[in-house]
Amino acid sequence: MTREMTGAKMVVEALKEQGVDTIFGYPGGAVLPIYDEIFLQNDIRHILVRHEQGAVHAAEGYARSTGKPGVVLVTSGPGATNAVTGLTDALLDSIPLVVLTGQVPTFMIGSDAFQEADTVGITRPCTKHNWLVKDTDKLSATLHEGFHVATSGRPGPVLIDIPKDVQFATGTYQSAKPTGSRYQPTVKGDMAEITELVAAIETAERPVFYTGGGVINSGPAACQLLRELVDATGIPITSTLMGLGAYPASGDNWLGMLGMHGLYEANLAMHDCDLMINIGARFDDRITGRIDAFSPNSQKAHIDIDPSSINKVIRIDIPIVGDVGHVLEDVLKVWKSRGRKVNREAIAKWQEQVSAWRKVNCLAYAGSEKTIKPQYALQRLEALTKDHDRYITTEVGQHQMWAAQYLNFEDPNRWMTSGGLGTMGYGFPASIGVQMAHPDALVINVAGEASWLMNMQEMGTATQYRLPVKQFILNNERLGMVRQWQELLHGERYSHSWSESLPDFVKLAEAFGAKGIICSDPADLDDAIMEMITHDGPVIFDCLVEKHENCFPMIPSGKAHNEMLMGEADTKGAIQAGGAVLV
Amino acid sequence: MSALHIKKGSTRHSAYNLRPTFSDQEERHTLAVLVENEPGVLARVIGLFSGRGYNIESLTVAEVDHTGHMSRITVVTTGTPQVIEQIKAQLGRIVSVHEVHDLTVEGDSVERELAIFKVVGDGDKRVEALRLADIFRANVVDSTLNSFIFEITGAPEKIDAFADLMRPLGLTEVARTGVAALLRGS
Numbered sequence: 047m048t049r050e051m052t053g054a055k056m057v058v059e060a061l062k063e064q065g066v067d068t069i070f071g072y073p074g075g076a077v078l079p080i081y082d083e084i085f086l087q088n089d090i091r092h093i094l095v096r097h098e099q100g101a102v103h104a105a106e107g108y109a110r111s112t113g114k115p116g117v118v119l120v121t122s123g124p125g126a127t128n129a130v131t132g133l134t135d136a137l138l139d140s141i142p143l144v145v146l147t148g149q150v151p152t153f154m155i156g157s158d159a160f161q162e163a164d165t166v167g168i169t170r171p172c173t174k175h176n177w178l179v180k181d182t183d184k185l186s187a188t189l190h191e192g193f194h195v196a197t198s199g200r201p202g203p204v205l206i207d208i209p210k211d212v213q214f215a216t217g218t219y220q221s222a223k224p225t226g227s228r229y230q231p232t233v234k235g236d237m238a239e240i241t242e243l244v245a246a247i248e249t250a251e252r253p254v255f256y257t258g259g260g261v262i263n264s265g266p267a268a269c270q271l272l273r274e275l276v277d278a279t280g281i282p283i284t285s286t287l288m289g290l291g292a293y294p295a296s297g298d299n300w301l302g303m304l305g306m307h308g309l310y311e312a313n314l315a316m317h318d319c320d321l322m323i324n325i326g327a328r329f330d331d332r333i334t335g336r337i338d339a340f341s342p343n344s345q346k347a348h349i350d351i352d353p354s355s356i357n358k359v360i361r362i363d364i365p366i367v368g369d370v371g372h373v374l375e376d377v378l379k380v381w382k383s384r385g386r387k388v389n390r391e392a393i394a395k396w397q398e399q400v401s402a403w404r405k406v407n408c409l410a411y412a413g414s415e416k417t418i419k420p421q422y423a424l425q426r427l428e429a430l431t432k433d434h435d436r437y438i439t440t441e442v443g444q445h446q447m448w449a450a451q452y453l454n455f456e457d458p459n460r461w462m463t464s465g466g467l468g469t470m471g472y473g474f475p476a477s478i479g480v481q482m483a484h485p486d487a488l489v490i491n492v493a494g495e496a497s498w499l500m501n502m503q504e505m506g507t508a509t510q511y512r513l514p515v516k517q518f519i520l521n522n523e524r525l526g527m528v529r530q531w532q533e534l535l536h537g538e539r540y541s542h543s544w545s546e547s548l549p550d551f552v553k554l555a556e557a558f559g560a561k562g563i564i565c566s567d568p569a570d571l572d573d574a575i576m577e578m579i580t581h582d583g584p585v586i587f588d589c590l591v592e593k594h595e596n597c598f599p600m601i602p603s604g605k606a607h608n609e610m611l612m613g614e615a616d617t618k619g620a621i622q623a624g625g626a627v628l629v
Numbered sequence: 630m631s632a633l634h635i636k637k638g639s640t641r642h643s644a645y646n647l648r649p650t651f652s653d654q655e656e657r658h659t660l661a662v663l664v665e666n667e668p669g670v671l672a673r674v675i676g677l678f679s680g681r682g683y684n685i686e687s688l689t690v691a692e693v694d695h696t697g698h699m700s701r702i703t704v705v706t707t708g709t710p711q712v713i714e715q716i717k718a719q720l721g722r723i724v725s726v727h728e729v730h731d732l733t734v735e736g737d738s739v740e741r742e743l744a745i746f747k748v749v750g751d752g753d754k755r756v757e758a759l760r761l762a763d764i765f766r767a768n769v770v771d772s773t774l775n776s777f778i779f780e781i782t783g784a785p786e787k788i789d790a791f792a793d794l795m796r797p798l799g800l801t802e803v804a805r806t807g808v809a810a811l812l813r814g815s
Contacts, residue, residue: 229724
C-alpha cells in the first residue's frame with residue numbers, strides 16, 4: 047500500500063504500523079510538524095518528560111519491562127545532545143530503542159544554524175545504526191528499517207535524524223515489508239558446536255551456567271528453556287546484573303549474582319568449575335576480575351548472538367553464535383535425544399561444595415537497632431513487596447548492588463538497571479517508563495540520594511501523568527560507592543563524595559504535588575514502607591540509612607574470583623597499586 | 630549474503646577459525662570490506678578503528694559497483710591474532726557492512742599500490758634518478774628542467790624501496806594511494 051502524505055504524517059503512520067502505543071519526548075522548533083501530527087491523533091500516547099535524557103531512560107524502562115522497542119522523539123541540537131547519555135546506556139545494555147530527532151532543514155545543514163548539531167556524527171558511536179533522512183520518499187522505509195535493526199540480532203538503539211523540510215514535504219508512504227531488510231543476523235546455532243556443548247554437559251564434573259541479559263533479550267520463551275535445562279541437569283546457575291530474573295531466585299540451583307559485588311558461592315563456583323556455559327553474557331570486567339586468573343581450569347562455552355562478543359576478552363572452547371532461545375531449544379533437543387545424561391555422582395558432590403560455600407552466608411551484616419542499615423531496608427522492602435506485581439528500577443552505586451543482592455527476582459523483565467554504562471540518574475525516568483507500560487503494577491526505584499537528584503526534574507512527569515512510582519531513596523548523604531573506594535584506595539580522603547545541601551525530600555515531594563515519607567528508625571520502617579506501597583500516587587521515600595556502610599562481598603579491581611573481601615576485617619591493605627589504576 | 634550470516638569454516642568470523650592458541654606476535658593483515666555506499670559509511674569504519682584503538686596502516690575506498698551502490702574499503706592493519714579476529718567481528722557488526730574478507734588468510738592475494746614521487750635535482754643526481762626509475766619501471770609523468778614526477782605501481786614494499794633510493798637523489802614529495810588488493814583465482 048502506498049499513499050501520499052507529509053513526512054511528519056509518515057512518522058506517525060509508521061509508528062502506528064509498528065505497533066507503538068507510547069512515545070517519550072520533548073518538543074522543539076525542528077520537530078513541530080511531527081508534534082502537530084501527534085496533536086491530531088489519539089492512537090499514540092506522548093509522554094512529555096522534563097529533560098531529553100529522561101525521555102531516553104524512560105523509553106529504556108518501557109523497552110526492558112515489555113520486550114518491545116522504546117520510542118523517543120526530541121528536537122535538534124540540544125534535544126539530540128541531551129539524548130546521548132541514554133543512547134550510550136542503551137547501546138551498552140543492548141536495549142532496543144528508536145530515537146527520532148528533528149534537524150534543521152536540509153538547505154541549512156552545515157551553516158551552524160540555530161539549534162543545529164551534527165546529530166548523526168555525534169551519535170554514530172553510541173547507536174547501533176543511525177540515519178539522516180534527506181528525502182521524504184525514503185522516510186517511511188527508513189523508519190521501518192530502524193525498527194527492524196533496533197530489534198533484530200543483538201538489540202540496540204537506533205537514531206533517525208529528520209530535517210524539518212523533510213517533515214513538511216509530501217512523499218509516498220510505504221508499508222513495512224516483512225523481508226525487506228538485508229540485515230538478517232544469524233539466529234540458529236551451529237549444530238556441530240551445539241552437539242559438542244551437549245557432550246561437555248554429559249561428562250562435566252563441576253559445571254556452571256553463567257547467564258546474562260541476552261537471555262532476557264531473547265524473550266520469555268528463552269527464559270523458560272533455560273529453566274528447563276537447569277532443572278533437568280541440576281547444574282548450578284549464576285547470572286550477571288543484567289540477567290537477574292531469567293532464572294528464578296527461589297530456584298534450587300540458583301547461586302545468586304556473580305562479579306565484583308556478587309555472592310561468594312557464585313564467584314567460587316565460577317573460579318573452580320570445569321565447564322562454564324556462558325549464555326548471553328559478555329565477560330564484562332565487573333565479572334571477570336583479573337583475566338589471567340579467571341576460572342583457570344574450565345572448558346568454556348559461549349552462546350551469543352553477537353559474534354564479536356566471542357573471544358573478545360576470554361578464550362572460548364565451544365563458540366555458538368545464535369539467538370539464546372533458538373540455541374537452547376536445540377541444546378535441549380540434542381541432550382534429550384542422547385539420553386538426558388549428566389554426571390550425576392560428580393554433580394551431587396559439586397552441589398555439596400556449593401552448599402558449603404552458601405553456609406559462609408556472605409550477605410551477613412552487622413545489624414543495628416539505632417540506625418537503618420541499607421541492607422536491612424532492602425530486606426524489609428523485599429519482604430513487604432515480594433507478593434506484589436512488582437517492577438524494580440535502580441540508580442547506580444552501592445544501593446544498586448545491595449538491591450541486586452537482597453531483592454529476589456522470580457521472572458524476567460522485572461529488573462531495570464544501568465549495567466554497562468553505570469548511569470547515575472537512570473532509575474527514576476526508567477521507573478516512569480515501566481509504570482507507563484504497566485499502569486497497575488507496583489514500580490519501585492531503589493535509589494541513592496545523589497543519583498536520584500541527577501534526574502529529579504522528572505517528578506513533574508510523574509505527577510502530571512499520575513504515575514504512582516515509588517522512589518525508595520537510601521539516603522546516606524554520601525556518594526556511597528565513591529566513598530567506599532576512597533576509603534579502600536585513597537587513604538580515607540573523602541574528596542567531594544558527600545551530599546551537601548540536600549533538599550528536604552518530603553517538602554520536595556509536596557512541592558511537586560506528590561507524597562513524601564521520611565524514616566530514620568528501624569522500628570518504624572515496616573509501617574513507612576507499607577504507607578508508601580498503599581499510597582495511590584508518586585511517593586518520595588527518604589530512608590535515612592547508616593552513612594558509612596560498605597558494600598560486600600567485593601572483589602577488588604585486579605583480583606581473582608577467589609580473592610574476595612567479605613567484610614571490613616578483610617580490607618586492610620587489600621588493594622595494591624596495580625589494582626588502583628583500574629576502575 | 631548478510632555480514633552476520635556466518636557459515637562454519639568461514640574466515641570472516643571470530644569464533645570458528647581460531648588457531649589453537651593466540652600468539653602475542655603482531656601480524657599484518659589486509660582486509661577487504663564491502664560496504665553500502667551511503668553517507669557516513671567510511672566514518673563508521675574509521676570510527677571503529679579509532680574508538681577501539683586498532684591500527685590503520687593504509688586505507689583505500691572507492692565505489693566498485695555503481696548500480697548496487699557498493700564500495701570496497703581495503704584496509705591494512707596490524708595486531709595480535711586475537712585483535713585481528715576482533716577487528717573482523719566488529720566490522721561485521723556494522724549494519725552497512727555487507728562482507729569482510731581477510732585476504733591474508735583466505736588465500737593468495739595480489740596487492741598493488743600507486744604512488745607519485747617528486748624528485749628535485751640536477752646534474753648526476755638527475756641522471757641517476759631517471760636511470761633508477763627505469764629499473765623500477767616507474768614512468769615520468771611530468772618534468773621541468775630541475776625536477777621529475779615519477780609514477781610507480783607495485784606492492785607496497787617495492788614502493789618503499791623506490792622511495793629509499795630516491796631520498797638521497799632529491800625526493801621532496803610523495804603521494805601514495807594505499808593498497809588495493811584482490812584474492813587470486815576464481
